[in-house]
Amino acid sequence: MLTCKKATHLMSASLDRPLNRRERFTLRLHLLLCRGCRAFREQIGLLREISAGFARWRDGGRE
């Protein structure tokens, strides 16, 4: 069973590289059972959107 801490590493890696089958399977199983990790995944995913929005805000004169 994947620990939450290891799951956070897989969730971060999935934003940068394709996970292999085994990684995908263990992570999916973990997420089914773990509400905390589901929130973590959603939030680090949002960071990508937030970063893009921040860059636009900063380049657009910070208004």
Added chain:
Amino acid sequence: MSSAAELIAGFRPQMLKFARLQLQDDAAGEDAVQEAIEAALAGLDRFAGRAALKTWLFTILRHKIIDLLRERGRSVQISSLEREDEDMDAAFDALFSASEHWRPDSRPQPWADPHAALEQRQFWLVFETCLEALPARTARVFMMREFLGLETDEICSTLALTSSHCHVILHRARAGLRQCLTRGWFGSEPAPC
């Protein structure tokens, strides 16, 4: 050769002034000058004439100073980098129990209405503060990935990092920013699950 030794001793005040200025440290300057003079005395048969002696002495001293600065630069830079990274990792580790599962009081809770936050100037200021709180290299890797949209391979090779190190840095940045935004904007994580 005692006259050469006397000459060398005569240059000592000038050498000291030079070394202290370069190193910004009196004790280290004195040590560098002492070492340079000892090295010069040990190789006394290899110079000719007063002008040559001075040039040679200062060449030895300059090399000693450069070595010291390099050593210092390396140790200061690496230790402060590592310390900042370690602090971040310690803050992240504190969220977990010994079995590496979320501690009940730090289990991530959904953020309330994150898209509404993106409409507010104040939110961007909080995010900016969170970015600035990251260690410099961590922030740099994160921005190359998320602001410039570079692939991880490209970032690693540009910064001469292994790909696993790159992933560790990105994970550290994301975990740190998530925690910072949770504390700074979305409210602290409540206990109930």
